[in-house]
Amino acid sequence: MTDDPLIALRPWEAPEVTSWGRLPMNAVDRRSGVLPLDGDWRFQLLPAPDAPVGGSWSSAYVPGAWTVQGTDDLPRYTNVRMPFPEYPPHSPAANPTGVYEREVDVPAEWAGRRIVLQVGAAESVLLVHVDGRPVGVSKDSHLAAEFDLTGRVRVGARSVVRLTVIKWSDASHIEDQDQWWHGGITRSVLLYATDPLHLADVTVRASGSGKLRVDCRARDAGGALPEGWYVSGELEGQPLTQDEEFDRFNAEDERVSDFLGEARLRTVVEDVRTWNAETPELYSLTVRLHRADGTVADTSRHRTGFRDVEITGRDLLVNGERIFVRGVNRHDFHPLTGRTVSYDDMRADLITLKRFGFNAIRTSHYPNDPALYDLADELGFYVVDEADIESHDHAHEIADDPRYLHAFVDRVSRMVLRDKNHPSVVIWSLGNESDYGANHDAAAGWVRRHDPTRPIQYEGAAKLDWADPSVASDIACPMYASLEECVAHALSGRQTKPLIWCEYSHAMGNSNGTLADHWAAIESTPGLQGGFIWEFWDHGILQHVNDGRPVGRGGVGLHDNGVAAPGHRWAYGGDFGELLHDGAFIADGVVFPDRTPKPVMFEHREIAAPVRIECFRHEGIVLGNHQHFRGLAWLTGDWELSLADGRTLTSPAELPDLRPGETAAVPLPFELPEEGGEAWLTLRVTTAGDEPWATRGTVVCLPQVRLREAVPQAPVMLKNRSVEVDGDGLLVHPLLTCAPTLSLWRAPTDNDELGGMAPRWRDWGLDALVRKVTDVRQSPGQVTVHAEYACEAGVVRHLQVFTAVEGAIHVAESAELPDELDDVARVGSVFETVAGLDLMEWYGQGPWESYPDRAFGAPVGHHSVPVDELFTPYLRPQESGGRHGVRHFTLSAPDATGLAVVLDEPRQVGVSRYRAADLTGVTHHDELVPRAGCVVHIDAAHRGLGTASCGPDTTASYLVAPGVHRWSWTLRAL
């Protein structure tokens, strides 16, 4: 039997207990005058919360998860299912419990002051003791807990603070988010001191009209409020006015309670510079609580943005404008710490997002680190702030379980109390994937009363009926609903709420097919306003390959190219020995674990382009400003004319002064040369000066228009030259180590696997086609080879006609797919080259990776990329590195020898160091052994990528149909 009342209460199995002894959440700024307690703490990991604390201590760093700090309790990944079988509210008997302890020296000058301990975040139950005496309990793993230590810590002397963190609890069942399970104190710990009579909360309302209202509450730790105290405020140095009507500090006012004072300050800012994500104008606001003699007892500093958020009809408006929400879902993630993120990390995340055209973040699926919101205010993002509630595995039971009622209201209300003053927060989210029940309505009711200024969203409620006004969601915020279904809803006449996907375009592996089609529809369909891509991060934890341990804080092994350094790898589910796990489903972000952007980011940047080429008319190029609030003065540009014959002409561009939504024609910057073939004009738009998120000259977008089409050229056959094939009808060529054969297979992407396509392809045997030559015919200058490729689904007839042409071999091919093969990965040729060809140069779309349904905005031009860098190192190796719309390319050695290929029309080309079989044979990037030569795919047709790992597959137009496919190309030595 324990004599510790906090343990005796068994709070880890009591959902009704959300806290004990915890101070109310508030939005008062406590950043100055704090005593940080971050650093190494004494630490021991107990096997269960009620196990006795032993005498032997190691140490653990705070903030941090112990799961990446050398303990035997390692990270685990499960998506929906709980990692233990116990039914809510129970948790397993084996329940790692971290005991953190350290001495704290409270400065003597804090005598007489109220002393508060703040624990930034602890998962999932926190118990606090000071000098062996119980202080409090808290749950809610992603929000801070504060405890009043006045009279509990010794002032001017040393006290021992113990923080006990219990990993599994009733709360774990409502923190069942799709991410790694960790344990520990993942945000900073600190002490601060206030006057006993202190600011208890500050609520700022600043509207787009320039009206500011600041509601302040004061509380006296000791009891009654003394007479004569008051509150003052200033905005950018200008004093605010007291709202006498509301002043409840005055003793004559009978409404004054004796322990709580309230005051309201106001002002109106003339010609206010409103806040929006494009021009995030902030004003500094200071609120002070004064003693009767005028001296300052407490101060809170804020940065305020004046803006309005409202829903009118089915439009979400910011400052009256119907904005597009170009969002992403973001977790607090780091490949070394697992969960703990620094200010610099978050700033780098947001800068990356800004640079790639994002303007919105959903804090999936819990309130993120507080600094994220400051950064979002400052850099300009619309934030959907989401409460820490996901009961995915037991959603239905918990949504209406009264034992969890208080936890729901507690979590939602604490988030709102903390984040209400951030202009960036435009929508509150009640949580994620927790079904829909009375507990949600209770939480929604609290928010509606406390903060009527912002809409609420909750997917679990909205999905009952996107148009139903009675459910707790002001937004129709579907998850992975098909574009077709969303467009149909918008056109149905039934729509009552803005439609903004809370999750769409699942970014697992080589993915995000049809993103541009989504945006074409969003921008042209009233009622559709955007969405949040799932998700920002690939949550690969950096792991030592030799012993399987996480590298942990301060470790090395990070590169900046998406690949873990030698001897390391990005761990995903199962890599820490977990038997129950969901594998690589944790790696589904638009950036790699080291924040290297994946190719989809470049496409997103173009989709979000603020300046676009609308069209090319005789009078010139029509440019449009696609922003909501900003002119074009912050941008500048260069024109680039790219001709198929290899020439690129450039000239500086002058951007017209366009207001949002305006267009104007500018003269064509070049006289189009008569010769040169296909011609493309690109406007390279860059920042004209330094932006907070980009230095001057940073590329913002590359809009493009075709000025002249290609004229097809028929190759001239040379009958006096010969073409050599071997006894199997395979082309013999000095630069090829494997002759061109037919390929219908790609190393399955995550979408191919989880969407069920790859299993079909394997059943059909597309990964192991058996080639049989049926006929070889030679004529002067030409060889015709008929072959059959047998698989389970039938026989594919393949024809190759090799013809000698001037300095080259022309290869004309056709393949006839039986009707059974109604959805294959590709139809095309694959061959391999000699070693030493290290550089690919091409005319076509690029330079980044592109696929048929993810090829928007990759400009057509002359591109040059080392072969090793063409490959995209998706965490689970798969088809990667393709380039769409390639017209011709070379593969060359440093001495400029090599080969050149000219294609009959723009085609999907893949050049890699790996065969498809090399990629499918391994599970992690570090196992791959690059080949010396190049593996080259030229595709007549290549299947789109889609997003079927968790969402819609690609659409019909990107599928590879059965029947006859024809393609041709010429191969020449350089």
Ligand code: GAL
């Ligand atoms: C959603 C969920 C996310 C994540 C995603 C798949 O259903 O809200 O947390 O699991 O699917 O990656």
Ligand code: MG
């Ligand atoms: Mg989930």
